[in-house]
Amino acid sequence: MDEVKTIAKETIQAIFPIVMMVIVIQLIxxxxxxxxxxxxxxxxxxxTVGLGLFLLGVKVGLLRIGELIGSELPQLLSFPILIVFVVFLGIAVTVAEPDVRVLAQQIDVVSDGAISKNVLVAFVGLGVGLFMAIAAARMLLGxxxxxxxxxxxxxxxxxxxFVPSNFVPVAFDSGGVTTGPLTVPFIMSLGVGITSVIGGKESLGDSFGFVALASLGPIIAVMLLGVIYA
Structure with missing residues (x-):
């Protein structure tokens, strides 16, 4: 119950100022x-209600399951299989990210279907998955x-x-949307879980950087897609 009250307070504090500002602008x-x-x-x-419920779900569910998965996988799997699992987890969470879907839909409309939204989502997800695997390997290899x-x-x-000029901004936006409200909590908690097993509590700082690499992957992946389209 305390978590619900805390999240409700944080949500109202975050939304109330912009609500008041927009109302004043409309009145003027x-x-x-x-x-x-x-x-x-x-x-x-x-x-407000939707954001509060979403944040509650992230806090009580997504963060905990991400850290649990991250702490259990290194104990159950060998290094190569762990890396493969991290790739698939990265792809799965990216495909589910609403921001990625919105960007893909907008690009599909603007390009008149020249850049398929499904192809773009696939490349963005693959970029996140591969670079999450690189982030995990970085911790293992130091x-x-x-x-x-x-x-x-x-x-x-x-x-x-080497890519068409219209792909450059799309690529950087693709990196930005992977820092959405669904992807970031899962990636960070997964990194904390993996680091707690591999490096111990004293090296939990190594879990940071997962998001930096995960957002870099889609930029490179979409630029490679641009090379293919070129």
Whole structure:
């Protein structure tokens, strides 16, 4: 019950300022704002309830199951099989991410179907999965994060010279949408779980960086898709 109260308070504190700001703008700019304001208030209430329930689900379910999976897999599986499982987990959570779906739908519409939303989602998911596996392997092998990020972004800027210009912003947006409210909690909790088993509690700082690499993967994957389309 305390968790419900805490999340309700945090949700209201997050949404209330923007609700008040939008209402004030509507009252100032619209000639007959009452109908618009009423509709907006109803929508804001629905958003508040929905966001609160979502955050509650993330806290009591997604975070815990991600950490549990991350702590159990290294004890049950060998290194190669663990990496394969991490790839599939990354793909699964990305495909379920609402932000990825929205971006894919918008790109499909804007490109008149030239860039299929299913193909884009598949490449984004594959990019997240592969780079989550790289993040897990980094912890197992002790590779510094800075080297992986440096190599990754060198690849990004090198590929940008070979892909069609319209793919570059799509690629970077694809990396951004993988930091959505569903993907990030799962990735971070999975990293904490894996690190707690592999490196012990004293090296839990190694669990950070999963999201950085996971958001880098889709950028490279979509740019490679651009090379294919070119």
């Amino acid at each position: 700019l619209f000639d007959d704002p009452l109908n618009h304001v009423l509709q907006f208030i109803i929508g804001a209430l629905m958003v 590779v510094p994060m800075k080297y992986l990020l440096a190599v990754g972004y060198i690849m990004v800027f090198a590929l940008s010279y």
